[in-house]
Amino acid sequence: MEDDVGTLKIRPLSPELLEHAIKNLNEDPRRREADVKAVREWFKKQTHIIADPSDQLIVSFLRGCKFSLEKTKKKLDMYYTIRSMAPEFFKNRDLNKDAKLREIIENTYMFPTGYDFEGRKVYMMVIGKDDPEGKFKMEDVIRGNFVLVDYMVLHDDESIVKGSVQIGDLAMMRMSYVTQMMPSFMKKMSVCFEEGYPFRPQAMHMINMPSFFEKVLKFFQSFQKEKMTRRQTVYGSDWEKMYETVPKKIMPNEYGGEAGTIDSLSKKFAKELLEFNDWLIADEKNGVDEKMRVGRAKTKEDLFGMEGSFRQLAFD
Numbered sequence: 001m002e003d004d005v006g007t008l009k010i011r012p013l014s015p016e017l018l019e020h021a022i023k024n025l026n027e028d029p030r031r032r033e034a035d036v037k038a039v040r041e042w043f044k045k046q047t048h049i050i051a052d053p054s055d056q057l058i059v060s061f062l063r064g065c066k067f068s069l070e071k072t073k074k075k076l077d078m079y080y081t082i083r084s085m086a087p088e089f090f091k092n093r094d095l096n097k098d099a100k101l102r103e104i105i106e107n108t109y110m111f112p113t114g115y116d117f118e119g120r121k122v123y124m125m126v127i128g129k130d131d132p133e134g135k136f137k138m139e140d141v142i143r144g145n146f147v148l149v150d151y152m153v154l155h156d157d158e159s160i161v162k163g164s165v166q167i168g169d170l171a172m173m174r175m176s177y178v179t180q181m182m183p184s185f186m187k188k189m190s191v192c193f194e195e196g197y198p199f200r201p202q203a204m205h206m207i208n209m210p211s212f213f214e215k216v217l218k219f220f221q222s223f224q225k226e227k228m229t230r231r232q233t234v235y236g237s238d239w240e241k242m243y244e245t246v247p248k249k250i251m252p253n254e255y256g257g258e259a260g261t262i263d264s265l266s267k268k269f270a271k272e273l274l275e276f277n278d279w280l281i282a283d284e285k286n287g288v289d290e291k292m293r294v295g296r297a298k299t300k301e302d303l304f305g306m307e308g309s310f311r312q313l314a315f316d
Contacts, residue, residue, distance in 0.1 A: 006033050009055045013157060016119075021161050026067040035062055035069065042073050048293035049080050051286040060153050060160050064198020077288075078196045084287035085300050086192055088139050089146050093280040102274075104136060104144040111269040113167075113259045114250025120202055121158045122165045122250060126262060128172030138180040142189055149197060150283070151276050163202035165246065171208035178216055186216075188304045194225060204232045205246065207239035 001019065003012035013021060021027035036058050043049065053076070061079070065071035083090040095102040109126035116122055152159055193199075209217070221229045235242060251257025252265060259265060290297035 004029055008033055008036060008059070010059050011056070011157060013161065017157060017161050021063060024066075025063050025161065027063060028067075032059065032062075035067060038069055039072060039076070042069075043076075046077070048288050048290060049077065050289060051080050054154070056154055060157075061198045063160050064200060075196070075198060080286055081288050081298060081303070082192045082196045083283070084290075085298070085303055086188055089143050089189075089192060091284060093143065093147060093283070095274060095277045095280065100136070100140055101144055101147075104140060105147060105273050106270050107266075108144065108148075108270050108273065109262060109266050110145070110148055111265045113252065113257075113265065114247070116165050116203075116246045116250075118162075118202075120162045120165050121156065122167060122246060123159075124167045124169070124252070124265075126169045126172070126266075128170075128174055128177070129262070138177055138185070141177075146192070147273060147276070147280065149193070149199070150279070151273055152199070153197065154279070155272075160198060163200040165202055166204045167242070167246070168204065168206045169208055170206055170210060170213060173210055173213055175212060178213060181216055184304065191304055194228065201228065202231060203245065205235065205239070205242045206232065207235045207242065209234050209236065 001015050003015075003018045005012050012018075018027075018029070022029075036055055039058050039062070043051075043053070058072075058076075061072050061076050062069075065075055092098055093101060095105060109124075109129045111124060113122050113124050152164075156164075158164075206217070217234070221232070233242070248256060249258040252259050252262045254262055288298075290299075
């Protein structure tokens with residue numbers, strides 16, 4: 001089956017992806033244009049949202065919400081709301097002006113490696129390898145991470161349609177990173193990703209996790225939806241058990257795989273992210289004006305507020 005995109009400015013899906021989207025995401029190619037039009041008509045009435053999303057972005061959200069118009073509207077509202085409510089993650093992302101962010105992107109150790117046994121795209125992150133001197137702040141690292149996430153929304157149909165798999169190597173995780181990850185920071189990061197983006201992560205494998213990170217992970221999981229926590233698997237030195245679900249050959253050479261070296265894979269993907277800069281610049285103007293929202297205006301406390309009296313984690 002060929003994907004007839006009609007007048008929409010989107011990439012056609014491969015026959016295999018289209019079949020998956022029809023079967024699992026309620027996508028109907030004959031209705032797709034009408035769905036996008038319905039979302040655009042809704043946008044015209046949202047005077048608080050400052051944005052003009054592309055067809056591709058709208059379709060990505062429709063797919064991520066299994067073509068529920070109400071869920072799509074809610075998630076798109078949140079997508080633009082977090083741009084104004086969490087500017088430390090989503091503003092000042094011009095890679096030609098922000099030398100620190102550009103350095104993070106150019107030396108990123110976040111990259112796709114291949115596909116798991118179910119045909120889902122696998123992304124790997126070698127945490128800390130891009131920062132041997134420990135000079136980057138977690139805030140900047142997460143800002144770089146959301147550059148990757150925004151790129152995926154607009155360019156990675158496979159991850160949107162089938163869901164993605166993440167592998168994180170925490171062998172180089174620093175205590176200096178952990179001490180920056182206060183509860184409010186973790187809550188904000190979790191809310192932005194889970195409620196503001198159309199992704200459906202299918203699995204996350206954390207390998208070589210140091211013992212000092214266990215408390216952080218458990219605390220971070222307290223903010224997550226239960227199904228997200230269930231999809232996370234933590235390994236110590238026995239991480240090769242992961243190969244029961246992820247083909248060994250798609251891993252970087254350093255892990256006994258055949259995908260290429262970490263440096264070659266990361267540099268190739270970094271080039272793609274750097275070419276995304278024009279979109280990042282244009283995105284600077286996007287956000288919300290809460291004074292214009294119909295009904296009760298949203299606040300940072302509404303979105304990211306902490307329940308209870310805790311304010312920090314204690315580490316032994």
